[in-house]
Amino acid sequence: MLDLKGYGPSLLDGAVITIELAFLSLxxxxxxxxxxxxxxxxxxxxxxxxxxxxTTLIRGVPDLVMMLLLYYGGQVAVNNIxxxxxxxxxxxxxxxxxxxxxxxxxxxxIFGAYMTETFRGAFLAVDNGQIEAAKAYGFNRWHTxxxxxxxxxxxxxxxxxxxxxxxxxxxxxxxxxxxxTDMVRVAEQAAKAERSPFLFFIPVALMYLLVTAGSxxxxxxxxxxxxxxxxxxx
Amino acid sequence: xxxxxxxWLDQHDIFTTTTMLHYWGGLVTTVQLVxxxxxxxxxxxxxxxIMRTSRNPLINGPxxxxxxxxxxxxxxxxLYVIYYGIAQVEGIQDTFWWDIFKAxxxxxxxxxxxxxxxxxxxxxxxxxxATPQGEIEAAKAYGMSWALRVRRILLPSAARRAVQAYSNEVIFMLHxxxxxxxxxxxxxxxxxxxxxxRFYAPFDAFIAVALIYMALTFSLVxxxxxxxxxxxxxxxxxxx
Numbered sequence: 001m002l003d004l005k006g007y008g009p010s011l012l013d014g015a016v017i018t019i020e021l022a023f024l025s026l027x028x029x030x031x032x033x034x035x036x037x038x039x040x041x042x043x044x045x046x047x048x049x050x051x052x053x054x055t056t057l058i059r060g061v062p063d064l065v066m067m068l069l070l071y072y073g074g075q076v077a078v079n080n081i082x083x084x085x086x087x088x089x090x091x092x093x094x095x096x097x098x099x100x101x102x103x104x105x106x107x108x109x110i111f112g113a114y115m116t117e118t119f120r121g122a123f124l125a126v127d128n129g130q131i132e133a134a135k136a137y138g139f140n141r142w143h144t145x146x147x148x149x150x151x152x153x154x155x156x157x158x159x160x161x162x163x164x165x166x167x168x169x170x171x172x173x174x175x176x177x178x179x180x181t182d183m184v185r186v187a188e189q190a191a192k193a194e195r196s197p198f199l200f201f202i203p204v205a206l207m208y209l210l211v212t213a214g215s216x217x218x219x220x221x222x223x224x225x226x227x228x229x230x231x232x233x234x
Numbered sequence: 235x236x237x238x239x240x241x242w243l244d245q246h247d248i249f250t251t252t253t254m255l256h257y258w259g260g261l262v263t264t265v266q267l268v269x270x271x272x273x274x275x276x277x278x279x280x281x282x283x284i285m286r287t288s289r290n291p292l293i294n295g296p297x298x299x300x301x302x303x304x305x306x307x308x309x310x311x312x313l314y315v316i317y318y319g320i321a322q323v324e325g326i327q328d329t330f331w332w333d334i335f336k337a338x339x340x341x342x343x344x345x346x347x348x349x350x351x352x353x354x355x356x357x358x359x360x361x362x363x364a365t366p367q368g369e370i371e372a373a374k375a376y377g378m379s380w381a382l383r384v385r386r387i388l389l390p391s392a393a394r395r396a397v398q399a400y401s402n403e404v405i406f407m408l409h410x411x412x413x414x415x416x417x418x419x420x421x422x423x424x425x426x427x428x429x430x431x432r433f434y435a436p437f438d439a440f441i442a443v444a445l446i447y448m449a450l451t452f453s454l455v456x457x458x459x460x461x462x463x464x465x466x467x468x469x470x471x472x473x474x
Binding site for chain 2: 057059060061062063064065066068069072073076170171172173174176177184187188191192195196197198201202204205208209212213
């Protein structure tokens with residue numbers, strides 16, 4: 001069998017961290033994506049410009065640079081704020097910016113921009129007549145959003161969502177660079193200590209492949225469900 | 235002129251002449267790394283994409299496996315495997331390869347090339363299989379051989395369809411190249427990390443480098459838009 005030289009349990013712990021990181025970032029990015037897409041399609045000029053600036057900025061900067069900025073810069077910013085609070089209001093407040101939080105924030109922020117584009121397209125694909133019909137039935141805005149728009153746009157958003165999720169998962173590997181002990185970092189340390197890179201990196205790569213393949217099946221199934229009401233042309 | 239700039243720069247606390255030269259060195263490394271890996275990746279991807287469209291599973295299968303493995307795992311792991319793995323290859327230290335792969339630049343170039351080749355292969359394959367059947371039939375009716383068909387009909391028409399997806403891949407590669415800094419290469423990100431640790435000024439160091447990346451990204455986006463317009467001129471509506 002595979003002999004991981006005692007690193008097996010820490011690799012598994014690392015895998016759990018990777019998965020937690022991925023899911024939390026996904027949740028954040030979905031929220032940001034919905035807010036971003038709604039802002040891009042809103043009537044308010046201010047919201048539209050803010051959302052466009054957000055997606056443009058994210059598209060121009062590498063994820064690693066964003067992560068380094070947030071991790072190193074975030075702590076400095078928090079320290080400045082807590083110094084100020086203490087000096088002016090005598091409030092004792094401290095917050096430690098750890099790699100996990102920075103990772104979730106960065107990945108969530110980056111993929112929030114991609115999700116914004118995905119959701120924007122999906123919102124636009126919902127037939128206007130459906131929204132008018134909801135209004136005619138006396139649905140308020142929230143009800144229209146939850147009962148009519150969301151279920152119908154999901155069908156259009158799912159392929160893009162699935163794609164973003166696969167890329168997000170691979171991006172989590174970057175958080176090992178700012179010191180989070182996810183499975184990539186455990187593998188790197190083990191590979192260096194034992195001088196056998198293939199032994200540790202290949203199982204980690206296989207883990208990624210396993211999760212990717214599993215997600216692919218799940219996304220296919222979700223797609224099928226979401227498209228149940230659609231008659232396919234030949 | 236140079237002296238004036240030097241004098242002006244040296245009044246600053248962080249962005250002095252030395253710092254700016256460090257960023258410049260990083261920029262040169264990043265551009266070299268990204269440009270070389272994209273060119274090599276494209277050269278590799280062309281035959282691979284043609285193989286990938288083959289109906290013979292012995293030709294198509296291995297290429298599928300290659301693209302699946304390289305697209306399904308993080309680039310960082312591929313970089314680590316190649317960077318740490320090459321030194322472990324039995325006897326490599328005695329060959330001339332060691333002189334090349336000793337420096338971190340070449341393992342990184344290899345990893346990036348293999349990664350971008352995998353993505354590009356799938357992009358070109360997608361464009362090839364979208365070729366209208368009629369174009370191929372017409373080429374056959376003119377008596378073109380397989381090689382001539384590929385060269386004159388299949389690839390030029392696929393290239394037009396692939397440009398947009400490929401421009402995304404180029405931007406992706408530029409951004410992904412930032413991880414070269416973890417194997418001690420002083421690229422743009424590496425330079426920013428050096429400057430950060432020297433002055434303990436995260437905002438200055440990283441926002442400056444983010445602006446440089448943004449300038450590069452949006453120039454590339456603009457360039458590709460122009461190229462696309464040029465290549466797809468024949469599809470423009472008459473009065474558009």
